[in-house]
Amino acid sequence: MQEEKSLNFIEEIIEEDLKSGKYTTILTRFPPEPNGYLHIGHAKSICLNFSLAKKYGGATNLRFDDTNPITEDTEYVDSIKEDIQWLGFQWVNEFYASDYFEQLYEFAVTLIRKGLAYVDDSSSEKIASEKGSHTEPGIENEFRSRSIEDNLQLFEEMRNGKYEDGAKVLRAKIDMASPNMHFRDPVMYRIKHAHHHRTGDAWCIYPMYDFAHGQSDSIEKITHSICTLEFIPHRPLYDWYIEHLEIFPSHQYEFARLNMTYTVMSKRRLLQLVNEGMVNGWDDPRMPTISGFRRKGYTPSSIRTFCDKIGVAKRDNLIDLSLLEFCIREELNQSAPRTMAVLNPVKLIIDNYEDGVSEEMILENLPNDAENVRSVSFSKELWIEQEDFMEEPMKKWFRLAPGQMVRLKSAYIIQCESFKKDDSGKIIEIHATYIPQSKSGNDTSGLKVKGTIHWVDAKNAATAEVRLYENLFIAENPAAAEGDFKDYVNPHSLEIKTAFIEPQLTKAKVGEHFQFMRNGYFCVDPDSKEGQPVFNRTVGLKEGFKSTQK
């Protein structure tokens, strides 16, 4: 039984449009600019656009908004396509705004002919100052009254490369006194003698976002053009161009972009992190990029679930990172095999266990699945976690401490007898005795212990590099924090360790997940070599024990 899920406001609009017969089928689009990698905020938009189309039997176009050759690159085009497909979505058409450059040029000529556009020779500074302010109207300059013929000729000359960058722009002639700043004769075309990643040197004039986006939607007959809130003031202009060009009336709808605690979503800042070497590239597991989450071990379904849970609305939001973590934990808890790995080892010696003897212990790979088991060797010397031993235990400490008993997972109950320290006071060796009757599976000891700890047989333990990631940012809302965002970069966001692992784990394959018991969920990194896995911590376990407890 599927529970009826309520509609978000965009679904309501679509259902209304379908019901009224305004549209018989819907078409959405996802329109990234190829100037960076996609991040989790884009995932929200991708999930929204593709799911909406799927839900209502429509389709989604992928359209690259590549109208600014300076910042764009095919590397980004490729990564964007990969990320969308990895998330589990497929577009019907792959389009580029640059596909429409010729048509957009004709649209511009149409507006000039209608007396609705003019070539302005002013500098960008002059245009900016003539625009006025929120409280003062702008002023109309002398170029605004150029004849249609002059404008036609000048615009053609702009296209033909007669002028330098910045010498002239084409502007829409709307209203220099409009309360909407975007209506104060917005720039339609600017001159950029720059190489474009797709059109090469075919053009030296490029349309602005406002003169490209709506028309591109219209050319593709997009019915619902869904974007983020900051484009609300652009909507009247979007409509104005479509109205005066008399083309297919696509409509724009806006939703609030995703903000997440301890996460920076600004492409500009993410680029800065990459360029300044503060992370190891766009797919660094600390990055909030889709490729970063992928590498860290997040699954596409966990991200889709997250996007579904956060909802769609128009109010500004700041989502708890813990919700995303919940989504991946919930999934990995079902699927990730448990395995014992010791990240901060200390030697445990079982004094009354016979030297040179080994036993095979049977461990479940997943809880409550007695069929799915493996065998792990056990002998006199083991590695256990430093954190599982306390010299002076706090109240309610269930794990190892002098004189205290714990169970070694799937093996014996032991009692700590003594420990050794090195000169610096660090504990280097723990001695214990085991209870032979307490063997897991046929425990006749009658003992009950509260703590269970994991271990790895020192005799045949393998080693592996593990990478522990903490939040890259220490500010709850880095976007709103005062000062330079770099002040909020966490210098301890990456910790690399060599862990002892069960020997068969060396066969783990790239992308495989494991739960390293109390240490959390890990995923094999693509950097791994055959037989030498490198593990990224995907997410820690939910912390039940408060170490601050007295």
Place this chain on the structure above:
RNA sequence: UGUCCCAUAGUAUAAAGGUAGUACAACAGAUUUUGAUUCUGUCUGUCGAGGUUCGAAUCCUCGUGGGACAACCA
């Protein structure tokens, strides 16, 4: 001192004028061979003031608070 958008628990998100619900978080209890998981429970909410109405989270007015907008970026 402009125009526009928004306002429901700590965080998000529902409730098409008719019982304010759900998830995450937090807390508590039970179970547990990892203080996890699992299960049960608790906690906290309609920004304010008026109005319309039998009835308002929802509609209207005025406030208040937050956000966006003056790139030859998207």
